[in-house]
Amino acid sequence: MRQPAVAGQFYPLHPEYLEKELKRCFEGMEIRERNILGAVCPHAGYVYSGKVAANVYAALPKADTYVLFGPNHTGYGSPISVSRDTWKTPLGTVDVDLELADGFLGSIVDEDELGHRYEHSIEVQLPFLQYRFDQDFRILPICMGMQDEETAIDVGELVANLVSKSGKKAVFIASSDFTHYQPAELAGEMDNEIIEAILNLDVSEIYERLYRRNASVCGYGPIAAMLTASKKLGANRAELLNYSNSGDVSGDMNAVVGYAAIIVE
Template identity: 65%
Template structure:
């Protein structure tokens, strides 16, 4: 059982308080299930990025399994690590999809729990899914310490292959914040430039732009894996639903973090 690591820090530990906080995040967002195959969502504390994340989660369809790609901030565990443990949050226990997982045996993706133990980027997504869909779904959590273009593409293609083999309905979710600790105007300019490549679903150009301007989006590998996987399953359209920075909440625009909700269909 993978226990919560950041409950009480990134989001409330008390189930009632957590539901209240999630209700706040969704307050101004219309729930409308759309034929979405993938999404990019932020992973900061809910007070900062929860409303942005809700703009993507409000549009997700019900699926058998939500495949969660997140960056490895801790350095623990395998370079590309799949968890097969059950995951618990204050809202209950969610099972991992071992059927899809089994299809990934022998691929670039290792079965490894250590990479997930202290990592927040995937954990913070699960209560959003529980808020929308109860506990009637599975997850496939993939934590990426290695995020180069070749690895990310291979991960996405391999996971798409595994999904096709099972015939399950899935949604791919990439967990990433964008520019870190820059003035608000700089963050918005940098992130607009990088997000354009995501909206074009152009993975090589996405990497080129990120490297050209040294843009500090932490989950660039997960974003690329999600794009590669959704393209394998026929996705052809990306939409920016919401962009904001931490400065919009804190009022401090001198050093902000950028957040985006992007959907792929």
């Protein structure tokens, strides 16, 4: 059982308070399912980025499996790891799609729980899925320590092939924040450049702009893997639903973190 690592820090520990916080995040939003294949969601504390993330989850369709790509902030575990454990949150448990996980045998994706044990980027997405779909879904959690372009594309193509062969309905979610600890104006300018490349579904251009601007987007590999997988299964457009930064909540615009909600259809 993969125990919650950041309950009580990034989001409330007690179920009643967590449900109340999620309700606040979705406040004023219409739940309207769209034909979404992929998405980018932030992974900061709910007080900062929860409302941005809710824009994606309010539009997310029901699926058999949600493939969650998250960056590895901790440095633990294998370079690319899939978890097979059941995941626990204050709202209950979520099972991993073991049939899809079995498909990674002998690939660049290792079966490894250590990379996931203390990592928050995937965990913080789960209560949103539980709030929308109760327990009626499975997940495929993939933690990426290696995020270079070649690796990200390989992971995206591998996952898309597994999903395609399985015949299951899947949605690919990349967990990522954008620019870290820059003045709000500069962060917005840099993030706009990266987001433009994402909206163009152009993985190579994302990397070119990341390197040119020395941008501090933490989940660029997960974004590239998500785009690769989504395109392979027929996605041809993307849309920015919401963008904000931590200063919009804290009032400190001198060193913000950027958050974007993007869907791929």
